[in-house]
Amino acid sequence: MRLALALLCLTAPAMAQTLDDRHLPVIPRTPEDEARIATVLAPPADFTRPEPFEANQAGAATVRNTASAEAFSQFSANMPFESEMNFKLGNALFRKLWVAAPASTKASDGLGPLYNARACQDCHLKDGRGHPPENADDSRVSMFLRLSIPGGETPEGIADWIASSPDPTYGSQLQDLAAPGHEAEGRMDITWTEAPVTLADGTTVSLRKPAYTFTDPAYGPPDANLLLSPRVAPQMIGLGLLEAIPAADILALADPDDTNNDGISGRPQIVPSAEFGTPMLGRFGLKAGAPTVKEQTAGAFAGDMGLSTTLFPNPQGECTANQPTCIDAPHGQEPGIRDGLEVDKESLDLVTFYSRNLGVPERRDVDDPKVLKGKEVFYTVGCQSCHTPKHVTHRLNGQPEQSFQLIWPYTDLLLHDMGPGLADNRPEGRATGSEWKTPPLWGIGLTETVSGHSQFLHDGRARNLLEAILWHGGEAQGQRDAVVNLSTEDREALLSFLGSL
Template sequence: MRKTTKTVLIIAGLTAGFIAACRKADTSVADNNPDSEWLSGGSQTAFDEGSGAFSHVFNSLPEHLARIHEIGDGQFGATFVSAPAPVNPGLGPIFNNVSCQSCHVSDGRGKVPGKGESAANMLFRLSLPGEGEHGNPVPVPGFGDQLQNRGLLNKQKEGDVLITYTDNTFEFADGSTYNLRTPSYTIIDPYITLPGNVLLSPRVAAPVFGLGLLEGISDADIMANADPDDKDNDGISGKANSVWDVIQNKKVLGRFGWKANQPSLLQQVAAAYNGDIGITNFIFPKESSDGQTQFDSNVGSGNYELTDSLLHSVQFYVRTLAVPARRSVTNPTVVEGKGIFISAGCIKCHKADARTAVNVSLPQLSNQLIHPYTDLLLHDMGPGLADNRPDFLASGSEWRTPPLWGIGLTNKVNGHTNFLHDGRARNLLEAIMWHGGEALSAKNKVASLSKTQRDALVAFLGSL
């Protein structure tokens, strides 16, 4: 097991005492309750600012559920190997990584490869123009819908991707400068010839904490923020993705992934096992790549390489990971930065507050006031960030608003500050200045700020 399951450092009495001792006068976005801003995950908030901040189990799970979380924790970190093997067989034969943890290091954010490094924490989606049977991207014959850049001994990987960057310098209104690096991606050494019209989209691994709380937000509450035709004329036209649910065999609301192309944590986890590691399961029983020579050792229940119980345990593990608490909420600079975040319009997409629906089967998820700073909707981010690869209803320039909770602890937990879907931004300010499309007005307001105001905005983001 990669770590022992930790109890979230929050219980009702201690939390109230902690907050009362730490806070000063403050105005919360949520319910005019200044205490709530500390509690990013509601009652499922962990007070930990260290390297393990993203890896805490939900508070007050009964013993039998805590055990399931613990089993899922071990499976999340388990390294798969080629079959036959007594433990964790079934890797590949072509794959991107050998475990969930290898991409989602410490349950956090992947980084882009440095010079001479492999793309271990990112993958590359592939498709052809058009729509598949369910409105999905069209797989590439011989490659499927993502590029597997690793292979077992004597098995040929599908290819590699060469990443290069071009630096460009821009100016803020006060005359100071900033640099943005524009990535370029080239598929090299494909095992067979790729079609000339293949669409390629990079992805870094996203954090996995708090996902159960996001899944707990009702479809109706997400749709209440959708305004695809911008009827209120505020320039923000968030829309929901409609994606194929393999289990329900129908289209449903998408809410996970960089383009909200997955409907549930169970399907997200099952797809990652299948596509990233080459592990079959009851949701995706076939090897992921279309046309490659595959080897299926038929290990596990129902001849799947991952048993149903282990798949469900990993789903439960990520479902019950707590959210790190806000920090420095009452710091004057952070308070100023929060005001700038709101006045610039960032809050229109990065919604501070949400409430989970009633959940009688798992009360720890039920009716929680949380502060994820996302609306879980798709927004057009302009040509600068476009991958030009549609994904169900998401266009080539639309991305789901990523949650911002915990973002200020990225460097502490993951040792880097790579942000956005492909990690091109090297810090939070660069991430802001890449915004375009619906966020262009907000970006321009940030560009007009003084350095002191920009620093306050970054300090606020760092407190999340």
């Protein structure tokens, strides 16, 4: 029923194509598979002990928890030995520092001319979350502003698309760095206001609300209707497993009209695929704007670093026609070298393989009584309505790391209205200005260990997990209010459970 409702949101051409998993080498499930899956995905009946295999958040791909900053940088535990070299080569390219053209290092030139980072790891340090600003003078920042203006074309075959366009001068992303001889586009300024929230037990929590501005525009004023949305780079673990969840399973969780009257009305993001030329289910990015790990990777090469790939071959990256010096600048594309691109097909495939196979660490304290109590609170409050605990991935030919794994990412990968408090008021595809994709929770308890901070949500405004919960609104207002009214003991148990993920 839910799958049918989800597909009714598509236009007739898209329904004819359906949202398949053409990006994966799928081996169809058997009736026996389906029966086993229904059993293992059933909600727990006993909260006094862990569920079978619960500690292995990524199934057989789960890696050992190193309790160090390297916790997110290990390869899938079930990776065949012969694939390890590809992972290590992908890691080297992920860490590679690119330089502006022309340069004597022909294998590394083509950066920019306008950009946000020189390497993938500049934003995803240690493969974890980016570093949001802790105060107005903090320079250790790995976040940026998405830009758009209302209006534009709607892709064929996708209903409910909210038309928007890049800013005619500054494109779709504010570039705060530039190659020699060029001016960076400007900078992002942030101001905060504090708002206290009093919990039922008398505890007062102060929520930090940011306001963002685009200042010092170097190429003239942006469009008067410019919309801004901040982005902190998310952690990188488990991406290949999220990519391998059957689209049909995700669509079955959608309830856009809230037919069951539980207040939760998740919707699938549907996006045009640059690789396959058809509408696909969006899975990656804070509003699920990319359908596959490969497209998310190629988009980052283009948008963050101004590097061309097979999917986005423009060597000027985010440069626009209103930035002629940027358009005319030297680039790194040369005939006969790297497929005539700045990032050739093999390099893109290696970085994609690396990103797809960053392992998820095993759970900690899974059998601790306080953690088990917190898990029960998680279900009682209703957090699992969006943060779906378990999925089973497709059987896959040639991808043993992701094939038929029981995983525990705590996400439905759907869009949910999170209310005005978290709204960026900037639509993206089918996502409205108040909708966000449910982020996976696996690894969230290791954020401070890996990234050196405990700041959460799309722009890092929450300084801890409790603040992140208290920012929830919209569809999650009921769950947020229930947390406010918890006893001190139950609230601390819930936080202990989240910290164990």
